[in-house]
Amino acid sequence: MGTSTNLLVITADMREQRSRVCGCLERSRTITVKYADLACGDYVCGPGVIVERKEAEDFVSSITDNRLFSQVYRLKAEYERPIIIIEGDFFQTHSKISPEALVGAVSYLSVIEGIPVVQATDAKQTALMLEAMARHSQQGLGYEVALRSQKPKDASILLQYIVEGLPSIGPKAAQNLLRHFKTISRLFSASEKELCEAAGIGKKTASRIHEIGNLPYKR
Amino acid sequence: MGTSTNLLVITADMREQRSRVCGCLERSRTITVKYADLACGDYVCGPGVIVERKEAEDFVSSITDNRLFSQVYRLKAEYERPIIIIEGDFFQTHSKISPEALVGAVSYLSVIEGIPVVQATDAKQTALMLEAMARHSQQGLGYEVALRSQKPKDASILLQYIVEGLPSIGPKAAQNLLRHFKTISRLFSASEKELCEAAGIGKKTASRIHEIGNLPYKR
DNA sequence: ACTTCCGATCCTTGA
DNA sequence: TCAAGGATCGGAAGT
Numbered sequence: 001m002g003t004s005t006n007l008l009v010i011t012a013d014m015r016e017q018r019s020r021v022c023g024c025l026e027r028s029r030t031i032t033v034k035y036a037d038l039a040c041g042d043y044v045c046g047p048g049v050i051v052e053r054k055e056a057e058d059f060v061s062s063i064t065d066n067r068l069f070s071q072v073y074r075l076k077a078e079y080e081r082p083i084i085i086i087e088g089d090f091f092q093t094h095s096k097i098s099p100e101a102l103v104g105a106v107s108y109l110s111v112i113e114g115i116p117v118v119q120a121t122d123a124k125q126t127a128l129m130l131e132a133m134a135r136h137s138q139q140g141l142g143y144e145v146a147l148r149s150q151k152p153k154d155a156s157i158l159l160q161y162i163v164e165g166l167p168s169i170g171p172k173a174a175q176n177l178l179r180h181f182k183t184i185s186r187l188f189s190a191s192e193k194e195l196c197e198a199a200g201i202g203k204k205t206a207s208r209i210h211e212i213g214n215l216p217y218k219r
Numbered sequence: 220m221g222t223s224t225n226l227l228v229i230t231a232d233m234r235e236q237r238s239r240v241c242g243c244l245e246r247s248r249t250i251t252v253k254y255a256d257l258a259c260g261d262y263v264c265g266p267g268v269i270v271e272r273k274e275a276e277d278f279v280s281s282i283t284d285n286r287l288f289s290q291v292y293r294l295k296a297e298y299e300r301p302i303i304i305i306e307g308d309f310f311q312t313h314s315k316i317s318p319e320a321l322v323g324a325v326s327y328l329s330v331i332e333g334i335p336v337v338q339a340t341d342a343k344q345t346a347l348m349l350e351a352m353a354r355h356s357q358q359g360l361g362y363e364v365a366l367r368s369q370k371p372k373d374a375s376i377l378l379q380y381i382v383e384g385l386p387s388i389g390p391k392a393a394q395n396l397l398r399h400f401k402t403i404s405r406l407f408s409a410s411e412k413e414l415c416e417a418a419g420i421g422k423k424t425a426s427r428i429h430e431i432g433n434l435p436y437k438r
Numbered sequence: 439a440c441t442t443c444c445g446a447t448c449c450t451t452g453a
Numbered sequence: 454t455c456a457a458g459g460a461t462c463g464g465a466a467g468t
Contacts, residue, residue: 049330063439064468066368073366083329091340096468099347101439107351108439110302110335111268112360118329119338121310128319132326140331156437158386161366165381168446170464171363178436185432188404200463202447213404217397218375351439360439365464 008134010045013038021053024127031131040074041082043130046137048080053126056088060095063105072113073157083133084109085118087126159184166209176200177209188213227353230255230263240272243346250350259293260301262349265356267299272345275307279314282324291332302352303328304337306345378403385428395419396428407432 011034016022025033041050052075054062062068075082090102109115120126162184163174180198181187195206230253235241244252260269271294273281281287294301309321328334339345354361367384371377381403382393399417400406406414406428414425 045330066365068439069364070366070368081330081333098440098468100351101441101468103344103347104351104355104439106337106439107348107355108360110337111264111300111352111355114300114333114335116329116333116335118325118336125318125322128322129326132319132323133330135323136326136330155431155434157366158431159434159436162381162384162431164365164367165370165377165384167370167372167377168464170365172463175438179438182435183433185407188407200447204446212374212377212381214402215374215378216401217378219394219398362463364439368465370465 007032008131008138009034010043010130010134011036011038012044013042016042016053020123021126021130024124025130028127028131031134040071040078045130045133049083049133049137050075050079050081051083051085051130051133053085053087056086056090057093057095059086059090060093060097060102063101064095064097068105072109072115075115076113081137083116083118085120085126085129087120087122089119089121163187166212168205168208173200173205226251227350227357228253229349229353230257232257232261235261235272239342240345240349243343244349247346247350250353259290259297263298264349264353268302268352268356269294269298269300270302270304270349270352272304272306275305275309276312276314278305278309279312279316279321282320283314283316287324291328291334294334295332300356302335302337304339304345304348306339306341308338308340382406385431387424387427392419392424 008030009032010025012022012025014035014037017035022033025031038044038050040052042053043051045051052071059068062071072082091099106117109117118129120129156178159178160171160174163169163177164171166174169177176199177187177195178184181190190210192203192206192210195201195209196203201209227249228251229244231241231244233254233256236254241252244250257263257269259271261272262270264270271290278287281290291301310318325336328336337348339348371380378397379390379393382388382396383390385393388396395418396406396414397403400409409429411422411425411429414420414428415422420428
């Protein structure tokens with residue numbers, strides 16, 4: 001078919017510049033690679049399409065140390081269609097993580113977060129995949145793309161994120177505190193006794209929170 | 220064991236009944252397998268979650284004879300969240316299809332259709348995956364993922380860490396804010412104008428901080 | 439992601 | 454009514 005006309009652009013994160021994937025992409029005739037400092041993700045393949053590329057080892061360790069989940073949170077906040085590409089076989093890493101955890105992670109991403117998880121065998125295949133994604137998202141396939149609707153960006157999750165910074169406060173306690181005090185400002189002006197009134201917050205936790213809120217910064 | 224309470228149901232298509240996948244599923248303690256004549260797809264893992272399972276060879280031939288696309292159409296028409304599981308390595312089939320076409324198909328499914336394409340090595344892994352998907356779609360995670368982890372222990376660093384949770388506030392700005400206000404409590408009770416007095420904080424950042432500190436939590 | 443472990447919270451008892 | 458005990462929840466750390 002009388003081919004294509006428009007130039008395809010992929011914007012890659014600076015840190016990926018020296019990767020084999022970028023090497024392959026730059027060799028491609030149909031793709032122009034640009035570089036930028038991306039706040040999250042590694043490759044922008046088209047409007048709203050962000051790809052986070054992870055080598056198998058890195059995928060596994062990002063599960064282990066919780067990086068994956070905060071990354072997903074940011075990807076979803078900034079782009080319509082985040083995609084994760086895993087390079088290599090993550091069941092074959094030398095980590096002691098259980099297979100259930102790996103399967104669970106993929107299921108979590110697909111079912112709960114709605115993020116496609118694509119597996120590639122090597123950098124070359126990743127590059128090929130990125131190229132196809134760029135083509136699809138920039139030129140479409142002849143008809144309009146029906147993207148799943150994205151939830152309106154939720155500021156409440158941001159508040160929770162901040163409150164979770166407090167020691168011994170996880171997601172549950174953060175939600176309870178915010179439900180009770182409504183705003184962060186009020187949360188930090190509350191007395192120890194008032195803090196106890198929030199569900200799940202006892203004397204001990206209350207005093208810890210209060211202490212930190214009023215602890216003078218030394219430096 | 221005390222685990223869960225509600226049992227998980229997966230509805231499989233009749234034609235899958237004698238497959239190894241169903242064998243594995245039926246052996247599972249947590250899953251109940253039911254059978255039905257499904258109009259499309261192979262496994263219903265939860266409300267709106269349909270899985271189409273394809274062995275590598277079948278995946279490839281479904282591309283060449285265009286079956287894949289009509290199947291996807293039906294899956295999307297009937298279910299909220301279609302997922303495709305490919306069993307085996309589809310780059311290793313005996314078909315003459317080009318790698319580009321394979322990669323292109325996966326990209327199409329992910330980018331344009333928003334359908335996760337999950338690769339499994341064998342029937343057992345497929346079963347494991349189905350189980351996780353059933354659990355996630357029927358019961359959710361069962362817990363909440365922590366937005367932040369590895370909180371620092373040292374007091375001053377902790378304060379900085381908390382303040383860094385604010386959007387567009389990095390280490391530098393956090394330090395400046397804390398030096399100026401000394402405590403988190405005061406920082407969050409400050410007015411917009413007062414916030415500007417801290418080094419490196421302009422009108423825009425100040426208003427952002429103030430906004431977040433007084434933003435009511437919705438949930 | 440999952441599992442395990444431990445401390446904090448909450449709930450019941452019983453004096 | 455309140456303190457002591459145990460059941461439960463939630464956070465943190467490890468795989």
